[in-house]
Amino acid sequence: MSGLDEILARIQGLPEEERSELEQLAVEATKDRLWVPNPGPQADAYFCEADELFYGGQAGGGKSALACGLAVTEHQRSLILRRINKDAKKLAEAELLGKIFDGDRSGWNGTDLKWKVGGQSIEFGGCEMEVDKQRYKGDPHDLIVFDEVTDFLKSQYEFITIWNRSTTPGQRCRVVATGNPPTTAEGLWVIEHWAAWLDPKHPNPAKPGELRYYARNEEGNEIEVDGPGPHLIGGKDVYAKSRTFIPAKLSDNPDLAADGEYERVLDALPKELRDAYRDGRFDAGIKDNPWQLIPTEWVVAAQNRWTPEPPQGIPMCTIGVDVAQGGDDNNILSPRHDSWFAEQIEIPGKKTPLGTDVSGVVIANRRDNATVVVDCGGGYGGTVYTHLKDNGIPVVAYKGAEESRRRSKDKQLKFNNRRTEVWWRFREALDPAQPGGSSIALPPSNKLLADLTAPTFEVTRQGGESAIKIEPKDKLIKRLGRSTDHGDSVTMAWSSGDKMASSHDQWKSNIGGQTGRKPRVVMGHQSARRR
Structure with a gap:
């Protein structure tokens, strides 16, 4: 129960005459305020002290x-964003102009979507394309709101919030995110960002409204710290930002909950939307894009099959390596023991400026004479491949743009290139409808889930035949604001090296307890040797 709820409970216990008198005093005290929050969670969010709040x-x-109320009553320069520009305009018309200002459009510029009176301003905007975040560069706001935050990309959120600041003495600065549980894989970053409140697997869960503090280490990775600081990081005193989550419920909003009509609307939604919007479940299912290459439920099922240790006696077969040698991204290594994938190894590219640095990490983590698959399509992997090969390590150069001569499992469809083939083969391996089901076991990771479910595909014509074409990498990066490194590393690990999917008898002696032995069975068509 919040402090405000305790006060309200005490008020309800007063005699009717005293309670009525107190209510009149409250009305009188707030009569000059344009907006007053509803008692309960909305008021808790209004008075919340967190630098970053998810309501x-x-x-x-x-x-x-809440977004518009805070902007009007507590802040000088506010930016309220929706992913789509038209939605931002609808929000301004309905909440700010329609309800708070009761139809008064004084100070409103409908072209720029900006309200300004005196020194106070409220700007509404959209961020439909990933690159649209650049429009807000260098433009300071003491309040930045991401309304329906799960529609935004993480890169947009992190970039725009850089300019949450003010030069006015005493003016509070804060970021507020509002929204429902994600219904697409692109919104899963929100659960990761507020994991202490939303992820049931978090080792140290937080209570609603509890402040947690976060800073970035020398590698740029976010870490939780024990207070605002200062904290000595990289020889410098660094102050942490506070963060929290406050759950919102329909029953706390008397404007919508009173007649039950909106609740009936939510009751009529399809199950996956009902779970998210009516029940507010952050573990609810995700609705896939019709042309999504790998269905979300297949990946979730593979993660549910995962165990902390590989099956007994199964050696490491392959390591997929997505290289970020010296770059801003991370090197991602995915060790594979047949159909069981180990937790991914993630190392900042800045820590591995040379190809020998990356190959050194690979060698340190490699076991059982495993094959190494290195992404050589982006310009970084070539030196890693060469160094490993020169040291006698079995290594495959993966180049996604190369021609593929393979076909889908049913022999009906060609692949427009090697990258499409590799991703589609992994899709086939995840398919629960195949004889015996899928044995793929993936480590639980929202990053990996988001990456594997991100690419779309289409069926095109190639050489007079139907061919599958995965969403081009540059287009995918532009849409997501990131590369799918975690997913690429896993699919590469599956593309080459030893497997026993076709004949489980081959490793029976190993399964009895003997480990480290090189398995004899390779991929069905000896594909690694034919390329």
Whole structure:
């Protein structure tokens, strides 16, 4: 129970005459305020001291009203964003102009979507394309709101919030995110960002409204610290930002909950949307894009099959290596023991400026004479490949743009290039409808889930035949604002090296307890040797 709830409970226990008198005093005290939060979670969110607040959960909890109410009553320069420009305009018309200002459009510029009176301003905007984040570069706001935050990309959120600042003495600065549980894989970063509140697997869960503090280490990775600081990081005193989550419920919003009509609307939604919007479940299912290459439920099922240790006696067969030698991205290594994948190894590219640095990491983590598959298509992997080969390590150069002469399992479809083939083969391996089901076991990771479910595909014509074509990498990066390194590393690990999927008898002696032995069975068509 919040402090405000305790006060309200005490008020309810007063005699009717005293309670009525107190209510009148409250009305009198707030009569000059343009907006007052509803008692309960909305008021808790309004008075919350966190630098970053996520107020969300069920639909109808008064999230958009909170955004506009804070902008009007507590801040000088506010930026309220929706992913789509037209949605931002609708939000301004409905909440700010329609409800708070009761139709008064004084100070409103409908072209620029900006309200300005005196020194106070509220700007509404969209961020439809990933690159649209650049429009807000260098433009400071003491309040930045991401309304329906799960529609945004993580790169947009992190970039735009850089300019959450003010030069006005005493003016508070904060970031507020509002929204419901994600219904697409692109929004899973929100659960990761507020993992202490939303991820049931978090080792140290936080209570609603509890402040947690976060800073970045020398590698740029976010870490939780024990207070605002200062904290000595890289020889410098660094102050941490506070973060929290407050759940919103329809029942806390009397404007919508009173007649039950909106609740009936939510009751009629399809199950996956009902779980997210009506019930506010952050573990709800995700609705896939019709042309999504790998269905989300297949990846989730593979992660549910995962165990902390590989099956007994199964050696390491392959390591998929997505190289970020000296770059801003991370090197991602995916060791594979037949159909069981180990937790991915993630190393900042800045720590491995040379190809020998990356190959050194690979050698340190390699076991059982495993084959190494190195991405040589982006310009970084060539020196890694050469160094490993010169040291007698079995290594495969993966180049996604190369021609593929393979076909889908049913022999009906060609692949437009090697990258499409590799991803589609992994899709086939995850398919639960295949004889015996899928044995793929993937480590639990929202990053990996988001990457594997990100690419789309289409069926095109190639050489007079139908061919599968995966979404081009440059287009995918532009859409997501990131590369799918975690997913690429896993699919590369599956593309080459030893497997026993076709004949489990081959490793029976190993399964009895003998480890480290080189398995004899290779991929069905000896494909690694034919390329």
